[in-house]
Amino acid sequence: MENENEEKSKIEELKKHLDSRSFSQPDENIRRPTGINVNDIRDDWSEEDKKNLVENPTLENQMAKKQRNFLKKFLVGSVAFFILALAIASFVLFGGGNIISSDNVEVSVSGPVSVSGGERLSLDIIVFNDNNTALELADLIVEYPDGTRSPNNLSLELPRERFPLGNIGSGDKFEQEINAVLFGEEGSKEKIKLTVEYRVSGSNAIFFKEKEYEIEISSSPVSFSIESLTEVNSGKEISLDVTLKSNSNNLIEDLMFIAEYPFGFTFKESVPRTSYEQNIWKIGDLSPGEEKKIEITGVLEGQDNEERIFRFFSGLQSEDDEQELKTAFVSSTQLIFIKKPFLSLDIVVDGSTSNNYSTPVGEIVNVDILWKNNLPTSIANVEIEAKIVGDVDENSVFVRGGFFDSLSDIVVWNQERSPFFESVNPGDNGTVNFRFNSMEFTGASLRNPEVSLNVSVRGRRLSESNVSEEVISSSKKSIRFDTNLSLAPRIVHFSGPILNSGPIPPKAEVETTYTVIWTLSNSVNNASDIVISAKLPSYIRWTANTSASEETLNYNSVNREVSWDVGAIASGSGFSSSAREVAFQIGFTPSLSQVNNVPILVNKSKVTAKDDFTGALLESTKGELTTRISTDPSFKTGGERVID
Numbered sequence: 149m150e151n152e153n154e155e156k157s158k159i160e161e162l163k164k165h166l167d168s169r170s171f172s173q174p175d176e177n178i179r180r181p182t183g184i185n186v187n188d189i190r191d192d193w194s195e196e197d198k199k200n201l202v203e204n205p206t207l208e209n210q211m212a213k214k215q216r217n218f219l220k221k222f223l224v225g226s227v228a229f230f231i232l233a234l235a236i237a238s239f240v241l242f243g244g245g246n247i248i249s250s251d252n253v254e255v256s257v258s259g260p261v262s263v264s265g266g267e268r269l270s271l272d273i274i275v276f277n278d279n280n281t282a283l284e285l286a287d288l289i290v291e292y293p294d295g296t297r298s299p300n301n302l303s304l305e306l307p308r309e310r311f312p313l314g315n316i317g318s319g320d321k322f323e324q325e326i327n328a329v330l331f332g333e334e335g336s337k338e339k340i341k342l343t344v345e346y347r348v349s350g351s352n353a354i355f356f357k358e359k360e361y362e363i364e365i366s367s368s369p370v371s372f373s374i375e376s377l378t379e380v381n382s383g384k385e386i387s388l389d390v391t392l393k394s395n396s397n398n399l400i401e402d403l404m405f406i407a408e409y410p411f412g413f414t415f416k417e418s419v420p421r422t423s424y425e426q427n428i429w430k431i432g433d434l435s436p437g438e439e440k441k442i443e444i445t446g447v448l449e450g451q452d453n454e455e456r457i458f459r460f461f462s463g464l465q466s467e468d469d470e471q472e473l474k475t476a477f478v479s480s481t482q483l484i485f486i487k488k489p490f491l492s493l494d495i496v497v498d499g500s501t502s503n504n505y506s507t508p509v510g511e512i513v514n515v516d517i518l519w520k521n522n523l524p525t526s527i528a529n530v531e532i533e534a535k536i537v538g539d540v541d542e543n544s545v546f547v548r549g550g551f552f553d554s555l556s557d558i559v560v561w562n563q564e565r566s567p568f569f570e571s572v573n574p575g576d577n578g579t580v581n582f583r584f585n586s587m588e589f590t591g592a593s594l595r596n597p598e599v600s601l602n603v604s605v606r607g608r609r610l611s612e613s614n615v616s617e618e619v620i621s622s623s624k625k626s627i628r629f630d631t632n633l634s635l636a637p638r639i640v641h642f643s644g645p646i647l648n649s650g651p652i653p654p655k656a657e658v659e660t661t662y663t664v665i666w667t668l669s670n671s672v673n674n675a676s677d678i679v680i681s682a683k684l685p686s687y688i689r690w691t692a693n694t695s696a697s698e699e700t701l702n703y704n705s706v707n708r709e710v711s712w713d714v715g716a717i718a719s720g721s722g723f724s725s726s727a728r729e730v731a732f733q734i735g736f737t738p739s740l741s742q743v744n745n746v747p748i749l750v751n752k753s754k755v756t757a758k759d760d761f762t763g764a765l766l767e768s769t770k771g772e773l774t775t776r777i778s779t780d781p782s783f784k785t786g787g788e789r790v791i792d
Contacts, residue, residue: 248348248355252278255342255359265331265477266369266396268299271361275313275344276321283346286313288324291341295331295464295475302329303401305467313344329398331464331475332365339363368478369396370403370434370462379485381492382449384623385416387503388482390442392462394434403431404465404473405442410456412449412486417502419443419763424471431462443763445503450486458482490619491527491605494518497627506762509597509629509672512544512585519605520577527607527619530569531562532580538599539629544585552582572607586629594672595719596761597629628762631673631719635680637753638665639773642782645695646733653787654747654775659737661691664750664773666712667729669722673761678714682753683707687742689735696730703732710750714757736775738790746788748772 259271273290277283288311298304306328313322332338340361345354376388394400407427409415415426420442423430429442448456459481466474496516497505507513517534521527536545536557545552550561561580563570568578586597606620640663641648650660666680684690690703690710700713712730721727736749750773757766776788 248279248281248283250355250357253283253344253346253357254278255344255357257342257359257361259361260363262364262366263330264367264369264395265334265365266329266394266398266400268398269328269330269363271326271340273324273326273342274321275316275324277316277318280318281348282318283313283316283344284349286316286322286344286346287311288313288322289343289345290326291343292328293330293332293338293340297329297331299327299329302398316346330363330365331369331477333463333476333478334365334368336365337362338365367395369394369400370477371395372405372460372462372478372480374458374460374480374482376482376484378483379487380448381489382451382486383447384492384494385445385501385503386448386484388444388458390444390460391439392431392434392442393439394436397436399436400434401432402465403434404463405429405431406461406473407444408459408461409446410448410458412454412456413446413458414449415444415446417445419504428471430465430470443504448484448486452486452488454486456484456486458484488522489621490521490523490609491530491607491621492520492522493603493605493621493623495601495603495623495625497601497625503624504626504628506628506630506759506764509586509589509594509632512583513599513627514581514583515601515625516579516581517603518577518579521572521574523609523619524574525609526574527572527609528570529563530572530605530607531560532569532605533561533603534559534582535602536584536599537602538627539587539594539597540599541585541587545582546584547582549580550582569607589632589671597672599627599629601625601627629672630759630762630764630766631675632671633675633678633717633755633757633766633768634669634671634722635753635755635768635770636667636669637682637750637770637773638667638779639663639749639777640665640780640783641777642780644780645731646693648733650736652783653789653791654736654738656738656740656743656790656792659689659735661733661735662749662777663731663733664710665729665731666753667722667727668714668717668755669727670717670719671723672719673759674716674719675757675766676716676760678717678755678757679711680714680753680755681709681711683709683751684734685748685751687736687739687747688749689737691733691735693733694731696732699728699730701730701732716760740792742790743792744789746774746776747790748774 254276256274256276257271258274259269263269273288275286275288289308291308292306296306298306309326311324313324316322330338340363342359342361344357347354370392372390372392374388374390377386380386390405392405409427420429422428431440434440450456459479461473461476461479463473463476466472494501496518498507498514517532519532536559540557542554542557547559549566550559551565552559559582561569586599587594602622602624604620604622606618608616609619641652641660644663644665646663648661648663651658652660654660668680686708692703694701702711702713704711710732714728717728718725734749736747738747752772753770755768759766774788775790777783
């Protein structure tokens, strides 16, 4: 603190002294003149000075120059070394001698330039090492196009394979055979990618050589044909019949068919039914040479002279999306023109406008023919003909307002029986009708019964040049008759293939066993997917005693349902050949509450099946079976009621 005060007082004293009027500069601090005139000093270099400096450099200048020369030489040497190192590296990578190069690894393929889709493809792959150093731990990787399958198991996809080649010495080669089954659309180009991976001594890096092999699918493993009308009236039903056929020598699995419909087409139905949406069918497996058919029915609408294009595709189903194709085998289009007829026709069978209609055999078929004049002028002498072709009972044909000629099987409506047809005005329309029955089934003569109706309407009109010309329109309808699957359920006690026990009439609180017999017969068409089922009441016991050694009979204890999986049955079974039959035993212990009653032993029996000819789903039911076992020859009246 004292030092600070002391310094402060000295500063104050100095300040006071400097501000004093008596202050004077000490003499010793005054600078004396040098006697040199400042204006005589030059501020630049003369040419002579510059020359002397260059010719006679100072020591400092000589040192700086030597340093600059050294740096320049060092830089030039570095650049030269870099260029030399780069040249050596390039030689190592791309040059010859003992250095490895992928250009010296040759991959060659020996095989066909084309192959049929679905057929086995064999290729011989040769890997040749033209380097002076061995290829170590070499592998051949083969990447196949989508949809390729293993030739040993066509259900297995084959996206890629890896073959270990081991070490391939200098100048050596390695041969590998590869086999696969390719699928694709006819004429398509497929590529197989071949990659050889290898290592070299003293390095952990993996080197590779690639090659692509292109092959053409000469023919599709699947082909299909499409049959349909090429012209159709707007708003009228149309059918497209598709036939798929296997061209492969191998089984084709997971086959799928997709249709793309044009604008104006309304899907109605198909045989068989679609698997997804209204345009995708899962065909499944197709054996060599096997054919499968798809019939698509719908209504096409549009303006006169417009065209509509249907597109169809077939191939292998994708594993990622069950509604998509992974590999397309074949595609096709069908062009249909829309026309507006002068005289329109529609055929309605039993109220149905379907082009392919089915009805139970033996039933009466009612046919209505609807017609209309679409011209702006009158049509004279209109005549409608309906020719009946097929399995029809001629004696059953009945016509309203027309005439049936049994010699030609033609029904005719004209002005002779209806004066209205003498002149039909623009926009006039009407309906004519008739009915018939199919041929009678005798057990052997009738198989796959079918009737075709070929209807035409014609007349005459005056053209724009006042010349009489004929106008005509036609239509066709197919009618198939469903088979009659007949189930005859019965119940016995004293007879049948199974030995029964217990009292008849049944006695309260005492068990009596019965044998239930199902007999199935079939008339005109083959049928499949047949299942017969019935449920047992809660007071009935399933004994598990059956006579179904060659049949599939099951009992579900949860819902108490007995089911017989018949499978398929041929036409004529039970008539020209033996019927199918199965029997099973049940136990009945009556309760006191059932005394004097006739209890139900088996509830209604249900039959479901598919007609293989018409494609129709068949379904029927039969009534309950009770203790009134009248089908047993030894049964006596009164034995049906429970006694105490």
